[in-house]
Amino acid sequence: MLKKSRKLNTDSLAKLSASVLAALVGLLLALIILLVCDAKNAMPGFLTLITGGIRKEPLKAIGEILYQATPIMMCGAGIAVAFKASVFNIGGGGQFLIGAFVGIYGAIKWEFLPGPLRWIVPLIAAALSGALWAFLPGVLKAFRNVNIIISTIMMNYLARYMVNSLIKATIFFSAKSETQAIPAEATLPRLGLDKLFPGSSANIGIFISIAICILIWVIINKTTFGYELRACGLNDSACKYAGIKEKRTIVVSIMISGALIALGGALMYMAGTGKGIKVYDTQPAEGFTGISISVLAGNSPLGVILSALFIAFLTVGGQYIQSHGFVKEIVNIVTSSVIYLSAFTLLIRIWFDTMARKRQAKHIQHTEKGE
Amino acid sequence: MTVVYFVAKSCLCFFIPLLVVAVAGLFSEKSGVLNMCLEGIMIIGAFAGTLFMHFMQDRMSGQLLLVCALLVSAAAGLLFTQLHAFAAIKLKADQSISAMALNSFAAAFAIFVARSVTGSQHIAFDNTFRIAKVPLLGDIPFIGEIFFQDAYITTFLGFAIILVTIFIFSKTRFGMRLSACGENPQAADSLGINVYRTRYIALAISGALGGIGGLIYVIPISPTFGGDVYGYGFLAMSVLMLGQWKPVRLLAAAFLFSLIKTVAAGYMSIPFLSDIGLSDNFYKSLPYIITLLVLTFSANRAIGPKAAGQPYDKGRR
Numbered sequence: 126m127l128k129k130s131r132k133l134n135t136d137s138l139a140k141l142s143a144s145v146l147a148a149l150v151g152l153l154l155a156l157i158i159l160l161v162c163d164a165k166n167a168m169p170g171f172l173t174l175i176t177g178g179i180r181k182e183p184l185k186a187i188g189e190i191l192y193q194a195t196p197i198m199m200c201g202a203g204i205a206v207a208f209k210a211s212v213f214n215i216g217g218g219g220q221f222l223i224g225a226f227v228g229i230y231g232a233i234k235w236e237f238l239p240g241p242l243r244w245i246v247p248l249i250a251a252a253l254s255g256a257l258w259a260f261l262p263g264v265l266k267a268f269r270n271v272n273i274i275i276s277t278i279m280m281n282y283l284a285r286y287m288v289n290s291l292i293k294a295t296i297f298f299s300a301k302s303e304t305q306a307i308p309a310e311a312t313l314p315r316l317g318l319d320k321l322f323p324g325s326s327a328n329i330g331i332f333i334s335i336a337i338c339i340l341i342w343v344i345i346n347k348t349t350f351g352y353e354l355r356a357c358g359l360n361d362s363a364c365k366y367a368g369i370k371e372k373r374t375i376v377v378s379i380m381i382s383g384a385l386i387a388l389g390g391a392l393m394y395m396a397g398t399g400k401g402i403k404v405y406d407t408q409p410a411e412g413f414t415g416i417s418i419s420v421l422a423g424n425s426p427l428g429v430i431l432s433a434l435f436i437a438f439l440t441v442g443g444q445y446i447q448s449h450g451f452v453k454e455i456v457n458i459v460t461s462s463v464i465y466l467s468a469f470t471l472l473i474r475i476w477f478d479t480m481a482r483k484r485q486a487k488h489i490q491h492t493e494k495g496e
Numbered sequence: 497m498t499v500v501y502f503v504a505k506s507c508l509c510f511f512i513p514l515l516v517v518a519v520a521g522l523f524s525e526k527s528g529v530l531n532m533c534l535e536g537i538m539i540i541g542a543f544a545g546t547l548f549m550h551f552m553q554d555r556m557s558g559q560l561l562l563v564c565a566l567l568v569s570a571a572a573g574l575l576f577t578q579l580h581a582f583a584a585i586k587l588k589a590d591q592s593i594s595a596m597a598l599n600s601f602a603a604a605f606a607i608f609v610a611r612s613v614t615g616s617q618h619i620a621f622d623n624t625f626r627i628a629k630v631p632l633l634g635d636i637p638f639i640g641e642i643f644f645q646d647a648y649i650t651t652f653l654g655f656a657i658i659l660v661t662i663f664i665f666s667k668t669r670f671g672m673r674l675s676a677c678g679e680n681p682q683a684a685d686s687l688g689i690n691v692y693r694t695r696y697i698a699l700a701i702s703g704a705l706g707g708i709g710g711l712i713y714v715i716p717i718s719p720t721f722g723g724d725v726y727g728y729g730f731l732a733m734s735v736l737m738l739g740q741w742k743p744v745r746l747l748a749a750a751f752l753f754s755l756i757k758t759v760a761a762g763y764m765s766i767p768f769l770s771d772i773g774l775s776d777n778f779y780k781s782l783p784y785i786i787t788l789l790v791l792t793f794s795a796n797r798a799i800g801p802k803a804a805g806q807p808y809d810k811g812r813r
Binding site for chain 2: 158162163213215255265269270271272274276277278279280281283286287289290406407413415416422436451452454455457458460462465
C-alpha cells in the first residue's frame, strides 16, 4: 500500500514538474524569438507577455483573462476526456464552430423562450450539436477503423464550409460579413463581473466552465463509466476481454468531447461582446489551443482549469505585446512549444523513477546496517 | 478539348505536390514512424522557399532561383522534421502529439516570422519559373501540350521522385532495410540493422521531400504564401492510406485526389458542373467528403507497416 501511494506521488509529481518545465522552456523560446526579432524591445515585450498585461490595466486584464479562459477551458476539458479513452480528438475546430453557430442561431431566433431559458436552451442545443458532429468520426473509428485524427480534420473543413453556408442562409450580417449580433436578453448574464472588472467581458461562462471541469473529473474518477473509459484508454483488448463494450466507449467519449468543445464555442460567442463568426476559410484556433491545454494539464480535468487560465493569461499578455511592435502569434509559438516539450514528460518520469529507486536502495542498505 | 486541357493542366498542379508529400509520408511510415506533421513540414518548406525567393529574386531569376529555393525548402523541411524524429525516436514520445504540436508550431512560426520580416503575413514572389515550351517534346500532340507547354521543372522532379522511390523500395538494400524497421524492428535489429539510425535517415528524407512538396504546391497556384497549405498534408496522408503504402499505387491514389481537387477548385470553368448550380461551399467540401468516404471503405483493409507509431525500445527485444 505504502509502495503504491509513493509510486502515485512520483507519477503526479513527475507530470506536474514536466508541465511546469514545458511551460518555462516554452516561455524561454518565446524570449529567444523576441530577442532575434527585435533585441531592443524584447525585454519589455517579454515582461508584458509574462505579466499578462496585469501591470497595465489590472482589473480589466483579470476580467479579460477569465473571459478568454472560458472557451479554451471547455476545449481543454473536451480534449482531455477523449484522451482518457486514448482518442485524439483533433476535431475541436469543427465542433467549436458548430456549437458557436447553433448557440448564436438559438439566441437570435428562439424568441419564444421565456426568461433565462433564452440563453440556457441555446447553450444546451450547442452542446448536443457538438456531440452529434463528433458522433460520425467516433462511429467511423469504432466500426470502420478510420484513423480518428484524419477523419476529425476532414470534419473540421466540412464544418467550416457548412457553417459558412448556414450563416449565409440564416443569420448573415452582410456589412461585416459575419453573424448578426445577439439580442441583449439572450446574452450570458454578467453576474456583476462587469462591475468588478470594468471594461472586461467576464461573465457567467467562467463559472459554468469550472463547474463542468469538476463534474468531468468526478465522472472520470468516481463512476463506472469513467473507469471503463480509462480502462479502454490503457488497453482496449484487455477491456474487450473484461466485457466492457470498447466500441461504445470510444463513441461516447468523443461525443462528450464534442459536446464540451461545442459548448465552449457557444459560451464564447454568446458573451455579448459583439463578436460574431466571420465567414472565411480559416479554422478557429481554439480547437488546437484545447490540445495544448489538455496536454499541459496532463489530461486531468482539474489541471485543465489551471492550464486554461495560464494560456488565457499569456493570450491577454500577447494582446498587449502588440504595443511593443510584436505580432500576437508569439503566443501560438509558446503554446505549441509547450505541447512539443510535454514529450519530455516521459524523460522526467524515468528520471524520477530512478531517483526513487536509488533512494529506496539506500534506505534498504541503511536498515540492513542498522540490524 | 479546351476543357480537357484545362482539367489535365490543373490536375497536374495538385497531383505533383500530393504525390511528393505522400512519398514523404511513405518513407517515414515505412520505417515505423507515423508522420502526421506533413502539414507542418509543407508549411515550413513553402515558407523557407518563398522567403528565399522573396529576397533573392532581384539577384537571380528563372530556373536557377527555383532550384535554389527547392534546396532551401528541402533543407528547412529536413531540419524541422528532426524535431519530430528526436521526440519520436529518442524520447519515445507519443508520435501524434508531437506531430500535432509541430503542425501548429509551423503555422504560428511562418506567420510570425513573415510578419516580422516582410511586414505582411503573405510572402510575395515573382513567378518566373514557367517554361513556355520545351523544344521538340512540346510539339507532341496532346501529351506535349499538357506536360511540356507552360510547364514547371517541378513536374518532372515529381515524376523523378516517384520513380526513384519505386526503385529504392523494390530493388535496393536500403529500401528493404527501411521497410524491415517498420514491420518488425526487433527482427531487423537482431540482423544487425541499426533501427534508430535507419529511422532518423527515413525521417530526414521524409522532411526534405515534404519541404519540397510544400514549395511545389504553392508556386503554380498563388503568387504569395500566407502560412497555410489548407490541409494538404492530411490529404497526402489519406493518399498514402488509399495507396496502401505501395509506391506504385500512390500514383493512382494521388491522381484520384487531384481530380477531385480540380473539380472543387475549378468547377466554374467546367461547363456541365457550373450549370448544375450547387453552392461554392459544396465544391470546397468535396475533397474532404470523398476522403472520408474513401477511408470508410478502405481503412479496414488498409494495413500499414506493423510497427508504425510504436517507439522502438531496444530493451524489449
